Amino acid sequence: MTPDIPTLALDWHRAGRGAALATVVETWGSAPRPVGSQLAIDGEGAIEGSVSGGCVEGAVVAEALEALEDGAPRLLTYGVSDDDAFAVGLACGGTIRVLVEPVGTAMPEAVLADLVAARAARRPAAYVTDLEGGAPRLAGPGDHPDRFRLDRSGVEEDGRTFVAIHNPPLRMAIVGAVHIAQALVPMARIAGYDVTVIDPRPAFGSAARIPDAPILDDWPDAALESHGLDARTALVTLTHDPKLDDPAIRAGLGSEVFYLGCLGSTRTHAKRVERLREAGFDAAAIARIHAPVGLDIGARSPAEIAVSILAQITERLRRG
Structure with missing residues (x-):
């Protein structure tokens, strides 16, 4: 250390x-x-x-x-x-x-x-x-x-x-210990982030799958409350499951995280936006979400998508 x-x-x-x-x-x-x-x-x-x-x-x-x-x-x-x-x-x-x-x-x-x-x-x-x-x-x-x-x-x-x-050390909270997270965790660590993975599903959130980061097995909103969200934190949701992603997104929108990115197609995001509107979030808050997540570089594999996510996070951090 x-x-x-x-x-x-x-x-x-x-x-x-x-x-x-x-x-x-x-x-x-x-x-x-x-x-x-x-x-x-x-x-x-x-x-x-x-x-x-x-x-x-x-x-x-x-x-x-x-x-x-x-x-x-x-x-x-x-x-x-x-x-x-x-x-x-x-x-x-x-x-x-x-x-x-x-x-x-x-x-x-x-x-x-x-x-x-x-x-x-x-x-x-x-x-x-x-x-x-x-x-x-x-x-x-x-x-x-x-x-x-x-x-x-x-x-x-x-x-x-x-x-x-x-500045406080950079942090990244990743919701969903999926294939993209397996690639994103080591990349983010190399880039200088303290990375935490959140996933209450035992089949996904295991040290065998994600060996290089702490894994919180609480529900995302509770896990993020204990983790803390501030202006030096990037939040990425990758589960593609509203039951897990939505609580994390709501927590992110209620915080000062400098980046909030969410996996999902344009159609998936449109449904997400409707749920957030019904929950009381206005257009300015919803506009903070980067979705589909990552820069549009034509990424296809989990590793390529991880590259696009980290690139977008870096762009947001350095260019505002």
């Missing part, structure tokens, strides 16, 4: 070990780690995380230990050589800028604690700081909507304001 770097840094600081957070704020060329990547360093030089895949960590640790002594931040620039880049899997090198902030001074403990709390509660948050000095603060999606939508940390156009986006 990937360590939660901000939480770890806060724990180290509160335990009296001292802690500094190093964050990649800019990159040029084929830098080994993306903007927003973090490394936590304690007062003895222990580390978790990465800012370069190993190329410059030693130098960053040395700077962090000095920062812990004087309490001041450091803005560091490193060139990653072609040889070092190749060693971490890249074809050529690049340049990175790294901000080192000792916790409790340059990075106030209260700000870090609020960030950790937001992450634990799955609330989107942005850590905003002035690279030329100034008090860091937290901001919400309303202040940087495009950065949140694209998961894009970076320096603003003024050249000095750095915005680190901390």
